[in-house]
């Protein structure tokens with residue numbers, strides 16, 4: 001019965017997407033992402049892999065569609081959704097009230113927060129000394145918005161890694177990006193001169209899949225997949241694959257807001 005209603009939802013979805021002229025009608029589900037954000041999305045060889053690519057594969061599987069991934073700038077994802085270039089945005093994207101004016105979001109699948117990377121013994125050591133410093137961010141991200149609260153001197157990068165490399169080279173005082181990505185990049189660079197500031201408490205942020213406005217069947221189908229992979233252990237297995245064991249988030253951290 002459950003299988004039957006799932007198939008029915010998929011059928012209604014394909015018909016309504018066809019009517020809306022979305023790519024779904026051609027048997028594909030096109031996901032837009034910015035694969036500069038390990039471990040959520042990054043390029044390995046010719047492929048985009050990571051937590052989000054695997055979640056999107058589960059969504060496509062439940063819809064009986066083939067997943068196609070389009071890699072683009074992070075701040076191009078919402079315009080690509082509103083113009084119909086892509087069907088879903090899966091990019092460690094935080095649910096923000098401003099974004100809800102342009103797109104809809106699925107249920108959330110991950111709880112993160114911002115983090116601030118600084119030089120050991122550098123100028124920025126806490127929220128007071130961070131003020132007015134030169135802060136690097138990835139363009140259009142919540143880290144970009146968070147940095148605006150501390151400084152007007154913000155350097156925006158297309159890639160999170162490039163910002164951290166500029167910090168390592170002494171051209172920035174701090175970088176504000178999502179904590180799991182900050183930890184991933186720091187572990188990869190293994191630079192003893194860089195560290196995470198533990199004196200600033202950033203707010204919780206919740207990642208969700210972004211969908212063009214006006215497609216409730218698609219949102220419902222994505223929510224069903226998120227519920228399935230949360231309860232059957234698939235999501236935990238995906239997270240375990242991409243996070244070093246000691247950073248594996250407790251499942252209660254992946255709560256809904």
Ligand code: ARG
Pocket residue numbers: 033034035036037040041074091092093094095138140141142143178205
């Ligand atoms: N969570 C942050 C936001 O929504 C950053 C996401 C960046 N994602 C990416 N794939 N580059 O703004």
